[in-house]
Amino acid sequence: MKSAIVRHILVKDKDLCIQLKQKLKNGTDFAKIAKQHSTCPSGKKGGELGEVKKGQLVGPIDKAVFSLAERELHGPIKSQFGWHLLEIKFRMDF
Template sequence: MQTAIVRHILVKNKELAEQLKKKIHDGADFTKIAKQHSTCNSAKRGGELGEVKKGQLVSVIDKLVFSAAERVLHGPIKSQFGFHLIEIKFRMMH
């Protein structure tokens, strides 16, 4: 079984997601940005989703988490909840 350690930021519009991504690329702290802007319950943990199993997340996010490069900020990715910025800390096979 594949699992991944993931953190993310969820916002309502693409423009805000793009602005936040730029701030993080320019050196802003992901945890602080997540706490200030993310609408997900994970915001209080700095965007940390912890260990997730394949199939546990919304399909568009799940596909990204289990195929995209690790330690890179991906997004914005649209789901029915809004726009996500995703960082895959690492993936594991159990």
């Protein structure tokens, strides 16, 4: 069973998502941005989704979590909920 430790930021607007990604690349704290901007309930926890299992997240996000590089910032990624920035802390395979 594959699982991953992930945090993310969800916003409604692609342009805002791009702006936030640039702030993160410039060194702004991920948790701070998530708390200020994310519309996901995980935003209150700094964007922490904790451990997620393959198939647990919406399609485009699940695919990204289990295929993109670990310890990098990814996005904007579109889902039916809006635009996501993702950080895959690490993956495990049990």
